[in-house]
Amino acid sequence: MKKVSVQNYSMQSKLELKNGEILISPNIAYETWGNLNADLSNAILITTGLSPSSHAASNEHDSQKGWWEKLIGPNKAIDTNQFFVICANSLGSCFGSTGPSSINPKTNQPYKLLFPKLSIEDIASSLIRLTNHLGIKQLHTIVGPSMGGMTALSIVKQSPEIAKQMILISTSTSSRPFSIALRSLQRKMITSDPAWKNGDYDLADLPLEGMRLARFLGMVTYRSPEEWNQRFGRELIENIATNASLFDNTFQVEDYLHNRSDDFIKNFDPNSYLYLSRAIDLFDVMDESNSLPEEFKQTTLKKIKIIGVNSDYIFPFECQKELNEKFLLSGIESELIKLQSIQGHDSFLVDDLNFGKAIFKFLQ
Amino acid sequence: MKKVSVQNYSMQSKLELKNGEILISPNIAYETWGNLNADLSNAILITTGLSPSSHAASNEHDSQKGWWEKLIGPNKAIDTNQFFVICANSLGSCFGSTGPSSINPKTNQPYKLLFPKLSIEDIASSLIRLTNHLGIKQLHTIVGPSMGGMTALSIVKQSPEIAKQMILISTSTSSRPFSIALRSLQRKMITSDPAWKNGDYDLADLPLEGMRLARFLGMVTYRSPEEWNQRFGRELIENIATNASLFDNTFQVEDYLHNRSDDFIKNFDPNSYLYLSRAIDLFDVMDESNSLPEEFKQTTLKKIKIIGVNSDYIFPFECQKELNEKFLLSGIESELIKLQSIQGHDSFLVDDLNFGKAIFKFLQ
Numbered sequence: 262m263k264k265v266s267v268q269n270y271s272m273q274s275k276l277e278l279k280n281g282e283i284l285i286s287p288n289i290a291y292e293t294w295g296n297l298n299a300d301l302s303n304a305i306l307i308t309t310g311l312s313p314s315s316h317a318a319s320n321e322h323d324s325q326k327g328w329w330e331k332l333i334g335p336n337k338a339i340d341t342n343q344f345f346v347i348c349a350n351s352l353g354s355c356f357g358s359t360g361p362s363s364i365n366p367k368t369n370q371p372y373k374l375l376f377p378k379l380s381i382e383d384i385a386s387s388l389i390r391l392t393n394h395l396g397i398k399q400l401h402t403i404v405g406p407s408m409g410g411m412t413a414l415s416i417v418k419q420s421p422e423i424a425k426q427m428i429l430i431s432t433s434t435s436s437r438p439f440s441i442a443l444r445s446l447q448r449k450m451i452t453s454d455p456a457w458k459n460g461d462y463d464l465a466d467l468p469l470e471g472m473r474l475a476r477f478l479g480m481v482t483y484r485s486p487e488e489w490n491q492r493f494g495r496e497l498i499e500n501i502a503t504n505a506s507l508f509d510n511t512f513q514v515e516d517y518l519h520n521r522s523d524d525f526i527k528n529f530d531p532n533s534y535l536y537l538s539r540a541i542d543l544f545d546v547m548d549e550s551n552s553l554p555e556e557f558k559q560t561t562l563k564k565i566k567i568i569g570v571n572s573d574y575i576f577p578f579e580c581q582k583e584l585n586e587k588f589l590l591s592g593i594e595s596e597l598i599k600l601q602s603i604q605g606h607d608s609f610l611v612d613d614l615n616f617g618k619a620i621f622k623f624l625q
Numbered sequence: 626m627k628k629v630s631v632q633n634y635s636m637q638s639k640l641e642l643k644n645g646e647i648l649i650s651p652n653i654a655y656e657t658w659g660n661l662n663a664d665l666s667n668a669i670l671i672t673t674g675l676s677p678s679s680h681a682a683s684n685e686h687d688s689q690k691g692w693w694e695k696l697i698g699p700n701k702a703i704d705t706n707q708f709f710v711i712c713a714n715s716l717g718s719c720f721g722s723t724g725p726s727s728i729n730p731k732t733n734q735p736y737k738l739l740f741p742k743l744s745i746e747d748i749a750s751s752l753i754r755l756t757n758h759l760g761i762k763q764l765h766t767i768v769g770p771s772m773g774g775m776t777a778l779s780i781v782k783q784s785p786e787i788a789k790q791m792i793l794i795s796t797s798t799s800s801r802p803f804s805i806a807l808r809s810l811q812r813k814m815i816t817s818d819p820a821w822k823n824g825d826y827d828l829a830d831l832p833l834e835g836m837r838l839a840r841f842l843g844m845v846t847y848r849s850p851e852e853w854n855q856r857f858g859r860e861l862i863e864n865i866a867t868n869a870s871l872f873d874n875t876f877q878v879e880d881y882l883h884n885r886s887d888d889f890i891k892n893f894d895p896n897s898y899l900y901l902s903r904a905i906d907l908f909d910v911m912d913e914s915n916s917l918p919e920e921f922k923q924t925t926l927k928k929i930k931i932i933g934v935n936s937d938y939i940f941p942f943e944c945q946k947e948l949n950e951k952f953l954l955s956g957i958e959s960e961l962i963k964l965q966s967i968q969g970h971d972s973f974l975v976d977d978l979n980f981g982k983a984i985f986k987f988l989q
Contacts, residue, residue, distance in 0.1 A: 374870070378871055435859060436859075437850065437853070437854055437859075438850075438853035438854060438856075438857045438858060438859065438876065438878040439845065439850035439853045439854070439878075441859070441876050441878055441879060442841075442845045442853060442878050442879055442882055443845065445874070445876070445878075445879035445882070445883070446838065446841050446842060446845065446879075446882075448872050449838060449841070449883070450814065450838060452872055453818075453834045453838065454817075455819060470817045473813075474810065474813060474814060474817065474838075477806075477810050477813070478810060478842070481803065481806045481807065481810065486801065486802075486803035486938060486941065489801070489802035489803045489806060490801055490802060490803070492802075493802045494802060495799060495800075495801075495802065495805075495909070506738070507742050507899075507900070507903050508812050508816055508899055508903060510809070511906075511907075512802065512805050512809070512906065514802040514803075514805055514806050514809075515805060515806055515809035518806055518809070518810075519809070519813070535871075535872055536871070539871050539872060542875075542876065543875075545859070574850060577850065
């Protein structure tokens with residue numbers, strides 16, 4: 262029998278959100294790997310992108326591979342012989358942490374669109390609470406890829422002494438209009454699916470068509486044209502049905518992108534997707550002063566590593582360059598690395614060789 | 626009263642299509658500018674991208690601006706004092722030429738999905754017929770942007786002596802998988818709109834939501850991230866409704882892309898869009914021999930100019946580079962130019978300064 266590896270931090274008090282609303286006793290689902298040392302100095306917090314659960318890697322309770330399986334474990338880049346690693350499902354998501362599909366204690370029904378406006382700052386503050394709950398005064402390192410990089414920035418901004426180090430991967434101080442436009446379109450694909458029913462969909466009749474379209478767009482734009490060239494070229498699928506229409510999948514690339522999304526769309530709550538997607542658009546770490554040095558003037562962060570990818574056009578390399586320049590202006594030791602990967606924004610999920618090397622080097 | 630400038634070439638005989646089916650007496654809607662000279666040597670044929678009508682420029686019969694208004698006219702880059710310019714609505718489209726919304730003579734109903742499988746080669750052969758119909762033995766130049774570049778290639782391949790010169794703009798020998806994937810997704814947006822009704826939609830109840838999503842994706846990807854940065858940055862729209870949901874348009878970029886599509890989606894036949902979009906995917910000018918020199922060994926083309934744009938990722942510059950290299954191997958005088966425009970694939974529609982200069986220089 263599979264043991265459950267997910268732990269739950271059910272807050273005993275309310276969580277006040279950035280927009281002033283509150284969540285009563287929200288839950289944060291998290292997993293850990295390795296052991297916390299005696300002086301509590303070896304904890305690494307991993308903040309996730311939009312879609313992952315807390316299951317970043319397999320462990321003794323759950324042998325299923327995690328979303329960062331190749332990077333987390335004994336003797337891996339994030340070495341669980343050495344570090345106590347924490348990964349939580351983001352607030353607003355749907356894999357155990359409180360989100361739009363959770364029960365609203367006021368109504369005893371799922372929140373759906375009554376879930377308050379969610380911001381990256383709220384995900385961050387819930388993780389600061391979790392860190393305190395685990396008795397950790399200062400994290401060794403926060404590692405934040407993609408949306409998780411924004412969360413990491415917000416954690417340190419809100420709690421300037423919470424970490425000694427930070428690794429920011431394929432992220433930005435704020436989203437640029439091209440990626441806002443793509444996410445806006447993904448949301449419209451979902452909200453224009455009649456099954457979405459203004460967020461009040463039946464769990465037995467999810468807006469799967471809209472979710473499938475949104476995931477297709479995500480997959481095609483999170484990677485790079487060069488990767489699709491190398492993997493599929495203009496190859497046709499085999500066994501095209503004799504009654505196939507001109508518009509049915511014909512090329513391997515369209516078939517892959519259309520059918521690969523099954524797992525995601527059946528497991529990810531559409532409203533969670535909408536809330537998290539919008540939170541990414543709205544985040545701007547410099548929203549108070551328009552100055553990164555000003556926003557981070559109280560931090561005790563010692564060292565930052567910023568990793569970007571040449572082929573990423575969701576958070577293009579210029580975004581990481583900007584982060585590095587502004588942290589250097591803040592007087593923080595910041596190091597920038599540009600990886601040559603063909604997998605675009607998703608490189609951190611698949612190019613474990615390049616990312617593993619860069620992360621390992623920084624942590625040692 | 627507005628005079629009608631569109632002329633109709635209604636074929637007196639059937640048109641045999643690439644897939645073996647036939648169209649009985651199809652119509653090609655076209656417009657002309659300037660005068661054909663005595664020795665019939667000054668005709669320029671413009672082959673269009675997916676969406677335009679034949680109305681490339683205003684003229685004495687129709688003062689409405691055309692889609693290439695700034696490039697076609699007296700003393701403009703394509704100088705109508707000097708040239709007789711022809712532009713036709715592509716076969717399969719919906720602005721006068723026969724397409725899925727035309728009446729099927731067999732049923733006296735619109736073809737809809739009974740329209741035969743359309744290929745770029747069919748658009749090309751209908752334009753060869755039109756050229757003959759106009760009494761022109763040899764065109765001075767064919768100018769083909771985007772899908773029109775593929776049409777131009779096919780025209781010369783099918784009728785090797787039909788033109789002295791060719792200008793290919795932001796096009797390719799065949800589509801690459803990234804753009805196939807984007808078009809596949811656009812088609813799915815339309816076909817998954819319940820109002821599409823398997824192609825049998827009511828003209829009073831078009832699949833407008835699907836068309837709007839498809840156009841949004843087109844607009845965001847036909848341009849470049851740099852352009853969206855410069856035009857909109859992270860500016861919010863003014864006057865956000867007090868009852869607006871978190872997912873309503875908030876940023877100017879999403880509002881623009883969502884609302885800018887109105888004209889297009891109300892005027893373009895969804896089935897035409899599907900047929901033309903798929904035809905672009907399927908085209909491969911080297912489909913017979915896998916060799917451009919082999920496919921064009923009989924051509925009497927004297928000179929080719931190939932124009933690409935640095936920021937185009939629908940037909941990236943590598944595609945134009947490949948065309949140039951292969952035409953040079955064919956022993957044809959071919960010249961390649963890379964324009965620095967921030968408007969991506971759509972640059973030829975908006976960057977009239979750069980394009981005007983390049984086209985003018987070649988034609989003189």
